Amino acid sequence: MDRADDGGPFDPRDRPIPELIARAEAVGAPAEAPRRLLSAILQHGEHDPAAWNRRFHVPRRLVADWPPLPRLALERVETSAADGFQKLLFRTADAMAVETVLIPLHKPGAVSVCLSSQVGCPMACAFCATARMESRRNLATWEIVDQWVQARDLARSQGRRVTGTVFMGMGEPFLNYDRVMRAGDLLRCPFGGALSAKAMTVSTVGLVPEIDRFTRERRTMRLSISLGAATDEKRAMLVPVASRTPVAEVMAAARRHAEARRQRVMLSYVCIDGLNVGEDDAEAIGRLVGDTPVRFDLIDVTDPTGRFRPPSAEALAAFRDALTRHLGQPVVRRYSGGADIQAACGTLAGTG
Ligand code: SF4
Missing domain, CATH: 3.20.20.70 (Aldolase class I)
Incomplete structure (x- = not known):
């Protein structure tokens, strides 16, 4: 089961990209927010939401209460x-x-x-x-x-x-x-x-x-x-x-x-x-x-x-x-x- 499938916190690595875009729209985040977020995780290897706003300008309202993403x-x-x-x-x-x-x-x-x-x-x-x-x-x-x-x-x-x-x-x-x-x-x-x-x-x-x-x-x-x-x-x-x-x-x-x-x-x-x-x-x-x-x-x-x-x-x-x-x-x-x-x-x- 995916984390989100079993009721866990939202993890952008587990969900289809359009779902992340819809989530960003729902909280009024700018159009480039999902791109910045995925780039922070996949291109820069940053898995801590606390750093996403500071380093990559991902709006806080998109990721406000997310815990750090799990790693292998x-x-x-x-x-x-x-x-x-x-x-x-x-x-x-x-x-x-x-x-x-x-x-x-x-x-x-x-x-x-x-x-x-x-x-x-x-x-x-x-x-x-x-x-x-x-x-x-x-x-x-x-x-x-x-x-x-x-x-x-x-x-x-x-x-x-x-x-x-x-x-x-x-x-x-x-x-x-x-x-x-x-x-x-x-x-x-x-x-x-x-x-x-x-x-x-x-x-x-x-x-x-x-x-x-x-x-x-x-x-x-x-x-x-x-x-x-x-x-x-x-x-x-x-x-x-x-x-x-x-x-x-x-x-x-x-x-x-x-x-x-x-x-x-x-x-x-x-x-x-x-x-x-x-x-x-x-x-x-x-x-x-x-x-x-x-x-x-x-x-x-x-x-x-x-x-x-x-x-x-x-x-x-x-x-x-x-x-x-x-x-x-x-x-x-x-x-x-x-x-x-x-x-x-x-x-x-x-x-x-
Ligand atoms: S992982 Fe091994 S057992 Fe599974 S499909 Fe590939 S070759 Fe076959």
Whole structure:
């Protein structure tokens, strides 16, 4: 539940922006008051209402009796010795662990933030450490936004700049759709996170009603659909909950999205040695995708338990060649780093 949902004090990070604007109008605050307020919180990291008027000229009548906004407690920051990925471990007020990752980008000094949307995840993907945590609850919008603000502040303190954000951390973002979208709106708005929509990506394992809703609502964030496998049999083994929907239906929703958006839809694929990287898998992917415009991202599985291993360099190269042949569309290898600090895709488990 959001704070406001359960009768708590109004928190501008939890509510849709138009609601804040209406609230400002209702108390006769000037039109720029909501902009100043969101800028104070998101751009300057100021969470104490007492400072909003003094430093940012937010009218007192708008925020008169608000208590300081709650924050996640940052418990630990780990840095990968191999590639500079950083993992932030947060603790919520109800003692849940939430992890966030800072991902160095190719451009020097630029980083992307990988945000969590749930504590644990009920989707039960076989190769994912988050699935092995107890699935506890959705994160509130403010808890998603605060991960971003604290990760951004850490990056700033290191002389780096956040230029992108992905909703690919702990949890299935489309199971917490409204709050994730609200967080996206705050991070995208020019007086909030000021990110470009193109630099924001939300990932799903294939929840068709939510993919269609995302398309219908003309959301401007990019969409990435994680397939797991191209046949229902293999998906049942690797992404069991998502596989209750036939993969052909997931692909049909992806196609509707690509057509509405008039751009390629991103499909991501976790590569697992001996399981989903054969010639037959490449052929099945080609058949499944058909002429839907896609960008196909290959990611090496990272499984600290050792049950699933990434393919060898040769096996991956052969799969990529086969895929390029059967798909005839861009195939990209996506680097999933921070393996030494359990920050790679599928390894976030709130254990540090
Ligand atoms: S891969 Fe994503 S959707 Fe699957 S269990 Fe892990 S966090 Fe959930």
